[in-house]
Amino acid sequence: MVKRVHAAVLAAMDLPRQWLFRMVERFRIGPQLFLVLLATAIGALTGLGAVAFLLLIRLFKSFFFGVLYSAMAPAPYLIFLLPALGGLLIGPLIHFFPREAKGDGVPAAMETIALGGGIIKPRTVALRTITAAITIGSGGSVGREAPIAQIGAAVGSMVGQLLRVSGERMRNLVGCGAAGGIAAVFNAPMGGVFFALEVLLGDFSAQTFPLIVIASVAAVSVSRAILGNVLIFSVPTFVLESFPQIIFCGILGAACGAIAQLFIRSLDATENKFSSSKIPVWLRAAVGGGLTGIIAIGFPQVLGTDDIALDQAIHGALPWMLLLAIGFLKIAATSFSLGSGGSGGVLGPSLFIGGTIGALAGTAANALFPNVAGSVGGYTLIGMAAFLAPMVGAPLTAILILFEISGNYEIILPLLVAVINAMLISGAISRFSLYTRHLHKKGVDLVRGREEGVLKTLMVRDVMKKEVLTIPSSASFRQLSARFLEEHVDYFYLNDSEGALIGVVSFRDIRPYLMEEGLWDLVRVKDLATSNPVSVTPGESLFDVLIKFGYKNVAVLPVIDDPHSRKLIGIIHRREVLEAYQRRIMSSIREE
Incomplete structure (x- = not known):
């Protein structure tokens, strides 16, 4: 039943997408103009969402402070009951939907953009909008900007999902919506732009900046048209005199x-x-x-x-x-x-x-x-x-x-x-x-970037392979070359009598001797091997491993149990690090 409903929803979403693409082809709208129109639409919708949220706050505020507090006029000290009642009203939502309903939504949006491909569920936005409006309307000491930013981000995400855009384009559209939300609530277009760039996206590229500016200006224009161009504060002139x-x-x-x-x-x-x-x-x-x-x-x-x-x-x-x-x-x-x-x-x-x-x-x-x-x-x-x-x-x-x-x-x-x-x-x-x-x-x-944030959550033990091919250090060149032909690998590792890693020999190391058949029984593996090779431990993050891969420019690194005993317990491939990164991203998207 659930699968049939899901299929029906996808089919329904195909109709507006196909109609939109037909209009784009009919009017010969180029890709750049199409993106400008998308950013404008997202900004305008976000502006409407921001206005609706602010009006919802006013509605709850009029109930709590206009109706209930007025009834408390003989006992004004009962004001403490208002935020308590607000908390009681949102309590069931927090109990059943703790991740979606409580707290500041900006970190969740940051995580979604970085790890979840920008896919935001409508349920998350609906729950956070209701709980935030009640919290603020009842006097809770919180701000309006996070729910509005998440409303905007959800608008961008839904547009991206409707059009089935790429992951990078999805991030840009989500940033457009979030920027519009912040710009609308503070009546500050450029402030909204840089909030999206600095906090949510961490990206100041030339491709991202113009679209977010357009969305931010569109959102502010809509909010000003409905609520008026009103400054938050009456600001006196500041004069720098000394x-x-x-x-x-x-x-x-x-x-x-x-x-x-x-x-x-x-x-x-x-x-x-x-x-x-x-x-x-x-x-x-x-x-x-x-x-x-x-x-x-x-x-x-x-x-x-x-x-x-x-x-x-x-x-x-x-x-x-x-x-x-x-x-x-x-x-x-x-x-x-x-x-x-x-x-x-x-x-x-x-x-x-x-x-x-x-x-x-x-x-x-x-x-x-x-x-x-x-x-x-x-x-x-x-x-x-x-x-x-x-x-x-x-x-x-x-x-x-x-x-x-x-x-x-x-x-x-x-x-x-x-x-x-x-x-x-x-x-x-x-x-x-x-x-x-x-x-x-x-x-x-995410302090240093979203890719680093993902890689730092993954450990070597999660992706390492325990099958390691070793060769005695006393083996001859003939025996080594035969093993390379037999195993079809690029590296063999050398252990001492206690199993500690003491060297590595690669297929590249044997190339100079391939034409010197007279030396095949004289040259030993220990003569060709690189001693004390760079290694990793199971507790290291894949971010640190990727740095070591870049430093040594190799495809495989040995895994040792600890730096003291250096017992060889496995290997890790560069491609497995990248595959693990991709799996984590896709897993986050499916969870959303």
Whole structure:
């Protein structure tokens, strides 16, 4: 039955694909124009999806804060019940669909693009959209950007699946959708472009960049047409008046880099604590929401994405003690909301926390050096970018989002200084951003590229062969050449009396002697062999093995049990490394 339904779905998908290709042929649309049209369509659909998601958040927010909270007017301290109730509503979804429904969806999208060929299931997006809308609408301390980015990525993925595009083209289409989502939520087209390039794709190629720009602009155009061209914040003009301001921004960046790592570890520790607790899975989000709500009794600014408080911080309207309190309490509230299983992103909370740190630094600078410090609002914006960059590992994205928000060229230099310092300090503490740390815990390392991430999850023991052909070191050249003809291999290995690897002889090594028949019984294998050959151990990753293959330019490497005993236990072929990589990619696609 399931197979018949699946076949029927595939047949139904063939009809629009065939019609589209007929239209392309009829109007003689070239491949480049076809890609431009695809990127535009994906961007426009993503813009509509972003608008729909934002309206869904407003619907839940009006229910929780317009209906329920209004009924609590005589007892405002009951506000803690709202995020707890939101967590209770999404609890069953988290229980039955833990992978799809909870947490920040960006790491999952990164893994899908890197290992799963960009295939995103509609069910994943639907579940995460609902859980995120409820979490945010009920006051959970999470951001809107991750679900919207995943909606866009799903649009790109579905278009790619419909057209049956190649793996690389699929990645580009998914990137187009994700860029459109981020651009729409922040009203920042170039910020969305670089989020897709830096975070999701890790690819700045000339083939990728134009399509993502087109999709991003299309998404923003659609969202502006429906919601209006409204800036998130009312930004005061920042004027760079003195060199000490650059120094202050450098110090601010360093502080943001250190606190960003604190935030990452807080999120990680909270998630581990909830995962290992005896609290039922369906109840954890409610507990985390309740803890967030308890903080909100005294500091309601930590709920949701409080743009009003951040706007007040930009204009220097909040006292330093309140800035200090809500900045660090926002770290705790977001850790509770996301760590317990609530759904949403970290970009919004990161901007809030960075903004409060920046406003605090600006307030302090103005109190100590009133003549040279500059406006508090400028430090607030710079703090937002300096905190966001190490959190998501995307300095260009952070710079461009804040530049598009401010529209002020004079902010660029102090912004660069702060972001660079933040990345340096954060990198000195840990090489992982929040997203790459999450994937690293699962054994997927994308810090240096998706291929490396895949190969580092595979070990030599997974693909090695235990059948090894050896030959005594005392054997003659005649015996060796006969063995090569008999076994049809390129390498024989030499062991000592204890089975330790002491050498290797290749077919290439015997070529100089093939015409010297008089030496065939005089030359011994040990005279031809390469001593102490490069070897690998079962616990090494295939990434490290591939480096050794490239270094020695050989097709086969011996496998030894450990570097001390060097007991020969198997061999590994270069082609098997590549085949294992391909199998892992295909396996990830099938799982999706």
